Amino acid sequence: MLQSVSDFLVITKRQLLQMIRIPEVLIFATIQPAMFVLLFRYVFGGAIDSGVDGGYVQLLMPGIFVQTVAFTLAATAVGLAADMQKGLIDRFRSLPISRSAVVIGRTVGDTLQNVVTLVVMGLVGFLVGWRPSSGPVKIFLGFLFLLAFGYSMSWIGVLIGLSVREERVAQNLVFMTVFPLTFLSNAFAPTTGMPKVLQYFAEWNPVSTMVAACRELFGTENIFGATANSWPSQNPILMSLIYMILLVAIFAPISVRKYVRVSK
Amino acid sequence: MKSIIAQELVKTYDKGAVKALDGLSLEVEEGTVLGLLGPNGAGKTTTVRVLATLLTPDSGSATVAGIDVLKHPDEVRKIIGLSGQYAALDETLTGWDNLTMFGRLYHLNSAASKKRAEELLEKFSLTDAAKRPIRTYSGGMRRRLDLAASLIVKPKVLFLDEPTTGLDPRGRMEMWDVIDELVKGGVTLLLTTQYLEEADHLADSIAVIDTGKVIARGTADELKNQVGGERLEITVEVDQIAAATKLVELVSGTTPTVDSGIRRISAPVSNGSASLIQVLRLLDDAKIHPLDIGLKRPSLDDVFISLTGHVAEVISEEVVGGKNAAKRK
Ligand SMILES: Nc1ncnc2c1ncn2[C@@H]1O[C@H](COP(=O)(O)OP(=O)(O)O)[C@@H](O)[C@H]1O
Ligand SMILES: [Mg+2]
Numbered sequence: 001m002l003q004s005v006s007d008f009l010v011i012t013k014r015q016l017l018q019m020i021r022i023p024e025v026l027i028f029a030t031i032q033p034a035m036f037v038l039l040f041r042y043v044f045g046g047a048i049d050s051g052v053d054g055g056y057v058q059l060l061m062p063g064i065f066v067q068t069v070a071f072t073l074a075a076t077a078v079g080l081a082a083d084m085q086k087g088l089i090d091r092f093r094s095l096p097i098s099r100s101a102v103v104i105g106r107t108v109g110d111t112l113q114n115v116v117t118l119v120v121m122g123l124v125g126f127l128v129g130w131r132p133s134s135g136p137v138k139i140f141l142g143f144l145f146l147l148a149f150g151y152s153m154s155w156i157g158v159l160i161g162l163s164v165r166e167e168r169v170a171q172n173l174v175f176m177t178v179f180p181l182t183f184l185s186n187a188f189a190p191t192t193g194m195p196k197v198l199q200y201f202a203e204w205n206p207v208s209t210m211v212a213a214c215r216e217l218f219g220t221e222n223i224f225g226a227t228a229n230s231w232p233s234q235n236p237i238l239m240s241l242i243y244m245i246l247l248v249a250i251f252a253p254i255s256v257r258k259y260v261r262v263s264k
Numbered sequence: 265m266k267s268i269i270a271q272e273l274v275k276t277y278d279k280g281a282v283k284a285l286d287g288l289s290l291e292v293e294e295g296t297v298l299g300l301l302g303p304n305g306a307g308k309t310t311t312v313r314v315l316a317t318l319l320t321p322d323s324g325s326a327t328v329a330g331i332d333v334l335k336h337p338d339e340v341r342k343i344i345g346l347s348g349q350y351a352a353l354d355e356t357l358t359g360w361d362n363l364t365m366f367g368r369l370y371h372l373n374s375a376a377s378k379k380r381a382e383e384l385l386e387k388f389s390l391t392d393a394a395k396r397p398i399r400t401y402s403g404g405m406r407r408r409l410d411l412a413a414s415l416i417v418k419p420k421v422l423f424l425d426e427p428t429t430g431l432d433p434r435g436r437m438e439m440w441d442v443i444d445e446l447v448k449g450g451v452t453l454l455l456t457t458q459y460l461e462e463a464d465h466l467a468d469s470i471a472v473i474d475t476g477k478v479i480a481r482g483t484a485d486e487l488k489n490q491v492g493g494e495r496l497e498i499t500v501e502v503d504q505i506a507a508a509t510k511l512v513e514l515v516s517g518t519t520p521t522v523d524s525g526i527r528r529i530s531a532p533v534s535n536g537s538a539s540l541i542q543v544l545r546l547l548d549d550a551k552i553h554p555l556d557i558g559l560k561r562p563s564l565d566d567v568f569i570s571l572t573g574h575v576a577e578v579i580s581e582e583v584v585g586g587k588n589a590a591k592r593k
Contacts, residue, residue, distance in 0.1 A: 003371065010368040018356045021397060087352035091413070094316050095369045096341040261320075 004098035011092075011105025015079075016112065029075070030117050033068045034124045040064065040188060041128045052221055054131055059224055061121075061130045062142075062214035063187030066207055068117060069150030070182055073157040074174040075110045080161025081170035089162070089262065100256045107154040114150045118143060134219030142217035145240070149210050152244040155251035162258045186224040187211045203233040206243040212236030265330075267421055267452035268292040268315060273324035275310055275476075284310040285321065286476035292454055297447055299467030300456040301568075307476040308456035309349055312425045315454065316346045329420050329452075345419030349426045351406035355399040359390055359409050362398065363416070370417045377416075384412040388442065404435030408442065415446070422446070424455045428462060440465060460565050474572045491562045491570045496539055497530040498547075499556040505529065508554070511546045515539050530560070 019026045037060070045056040052058055080103075083089050092102045122130075122143075132139045157174070164170045184198065185191070185207040191199050202208050213236040215222040222236070232239040268291065275285040285307050292298040300308050313319040315326055317337035326333040328340050353362050360381055367377025385391045388408040398406060407427060414422065427443065428436040443466055447453060457463050463470045464484045472480040472487070480487060496516060500508045505527060512520045512529050516539065520531035533539040536559050547554060 087348050087350050091352040094346040
């Protein structure tokens with residue numbers, strides 16, 4: 001048991017080392033969401049009538065946070081696909097380490113990367129007027145929620161990365177699925193404008209429940225959701241928790257199994 | 265004692281359409297080197313992957329150091345080292361980072377993994393490059409570091425999958441030296457290669473594989489004998505080819521093969537050196553001065569062609585050609 005903990009820590013440490021050895025990666029991973037903050041804040045911010053205290057940026061920040069952590073799936077998938085392609089996964093599999101160490105190490109590493117990204121985004125958000133109003137405990141819980149969501153998305157990324165085995169394929173596949181998911185949500189605009197069917201989809205979409213949950217935790221009224229009045233839109237925190245537990249409960253065992261049997 | 269035993273391994277892909285292994289069996293005596301020789305797609309990597317616990321065969325069994333590979337893969341992983349066909353390293357990390365990471369994954373403590381990394385970098389002449397990211401390494405350096413990573417816990421059994429493929433001649437020589445040294449240390453080694461002369465140089469015995477089966481086994485000499493005895497080869501000036509051919513025919517008793525492009529006449533002979541002396545006398549009498557003359561034992565290249573009916577690989581042909589040219593002096 002202790003041994004497997006140390007195994008996965010070694011793998012996580014490897015990822016932190018990568019950040020130090022090529023800081024460009026982390027810098028770009030941070031600049032991109034920071035740019036999103038600025039673009040949405042100033043391009044759409046003027047056009048969208050938010051109707052909440054403090055303006056659109058209060059609604060926007062939880063949306064961008066969730067979109068960013070949802071893309072942890074991409075980081076994990078691409079990272080593992082690259083390891084597959086280079087034969088590193090084979091090498092790890094030939095070592096006397098626990099069967100889950102490599103994938104757990106990867107998901108934890110990607111989550112630590114999110115910590116850095118979220119801090120930077122939060123600061124950029126603050127500079128452009130984001131003012132969470134719920135007090136330190138809830139704000140902290142909000143960030144914890146985001147990290148947990150990123151972590152559970154990361155497990156889908158494990159399965160994708162080990163299945164497609166090619167960095168570029170992983171990249172395309174992930175972007176094709178995660179982008180629509182983040183836009184078919186209440187992250188950036190009200191769902192009221194969507195056709196009724198899409199509204200229901202958008203409200204059941206985990207991205208929406210996460211965004212709604214974060215708005216609640218950061219102390220902003222979620223006026224972008226709840227139009228179709230579905231259960232998830234009324235209980236976003238609970239629903240998000242259920243989603244996260246489901247994601248990990250389903251994808252973690254499948255992914256570990258995949259890792260054990262994967263063959264290049 | 266047998267260190268590696270594989271029995272009737274079968275592995276198919278695409279629902280049986282591709283037979284990567286088709287009843288492959290082999291044995292490696294403890295402390296010896298087996299060269300698994302075969303062209304691209306013969307099943308070398310698949311064999312190594314099965315033996316190194318990475319791949320489960322459809323049927324068949326295997327043991328490594330007496331441990332059943334299928335039943336106790338975890339035990340096998342503790343005593344093997346694997347260096348795959350492509351250097352499997354973290355390119356963004358330094359050589360040092362990679363070796364210490366693998367050391368930790370072999371459950372050495374922090375101090376021991378650092379000490380071992382230092383030793384290995386020294387041994388593989390990589391100390392100067394230790395703090396550079398792998399992506400700045402040459403192909404030869406990568407392969408050496410990859411090999412070093414597989415030696416961290418002094419494995420009992422080592423698998424090297426095409427350790428010199430893609431290296432330039434100098435990189436290959438360096439790799440050979442390193443492997444020679446390892447073998448002197450007593451490790452049991454299974455080495456795959458497409459290079460016929462590599463198996464000849466590094467391996468105690470050779471298993472030739474093609475389409476997932478062992479088609480011949482033995483020492484390099486035994487395999488060569490299987491193809492036939494020695495050949496007499498002489499090279500003469502263009503205008504003397506006809507006359508010299510008649511003399512070679514007289515001595516060998518068969519019709520010689522003539523390659524007029526390189527002005528070479530060759531024929532199989534049974535009593536090697538006697539025939540050589542006889543032909544030299546006749547040539548001298550006829551005032552023909554050969555540019556080159558000698559006895560040639562069949563190369564492993566010849567072995568391969570005669571066993572499989574096809575040439576191994578374009579790339580290995582070049583290498584073998586170069587080596588034969590050197591041997592003929
Ligand atoms: N994952 C796979 N899917 C389908 N075919 C495969 C797979 N791995 C290997 N093969 C096929 O099995 C055969 C043997 O492959 P391999 O062991 O890699 O050969 P070698 O290493 O000797 O070049 C080849 O025909 C190859 O195409
Ligand atoms: Mg191969």
